[in-house]
Amino acid sequence: MIAVNKVEISNDSIFHEMQYHPAESMGEAQFKASQSLIINELFRQRAVELELICEGENITDELVEKVLVSDVDTPLAMDEDCRVYYQANLEKFKTFPLVAARHILLKAAPDDLEARDELRELAKNLLDQIKQEPEQFAQFARQYSACSSKETGGELGQISKGQTVPEFESQLQRNEEGLVSYPVETRYGFHIVWIDQKIQGKQLTFDMVKERIASYLNEKVRRKAIAQYIAQRINESDIEGIDLAVDERHTMQ
DSSP states (O other), rough: OOEETEEEEEEHHHHGGGGOOOOOSSHOOOOHHHHHHHHHHHHHHHHHHHTSSSSSSOHHHHHHHHHHHOOOOOOOOHHHHHHHHHTTTTTBBBOOOOEEEEEEEOOTTTTHHHHHHHHHHHHHHHHHHHHOOOOGGGHHHHHHHHHHGGGGTEEEEOOOTSSOHHHHHHHHHHOOOOEEOEEEEETTEEEEEEOOOOOOOOOOOHHHHHHHHHHHHHHHHHHHHHHHHHHHHHHOEEESSOOOOOOSSSSSO
């Protein structure tokens, strides 16, 4: 039996809650479900103490927020905090480079390991030939590419942030103009990539991003403060049937 300050949490409630906590084992799912219900009960009991609800009433997300407003002091990020974060993360605050590129897609499903091994070797061979004779790129695109761009020699046009899958996008950011010296692997297969033009992203000023930084830092501090509050409530409560002892200095997941 699990109980929170003498209030029992039924096995039926735990089994019902488990569907919301997928895990690698039944025991792990049961533990996560129990933890969630215990925290929920602690908030309900605190809401009763604050006279937000009467004994026997259920807790809601709105009431949880009222408890947090009452009990958790969350300092807001100061301008200097935001400036320090900005200076330490300048690369995060640049516009995405504008890239004009061509590619040859050798397509294979992510789980078809045999086909991917074969296409990796084919990509390397084609790449070696293109290095020797760059004018063959368009011909190989028409012959081998599984992308509709093969009709225009593999041309993708100008690419900006979010227009391709992340793994392809990251390679466009990493490489300079010219033929990428290795096959680029994505969920779709292997790409031979030629970057025709790259206009580097511009640094955004602090004033342009300070509100975004403040929101991020405030949310980060708030999450930590809430986690510490929950850890404190757990350690101060009489919880039977399960060990949830936590270090208040560390964040609970």
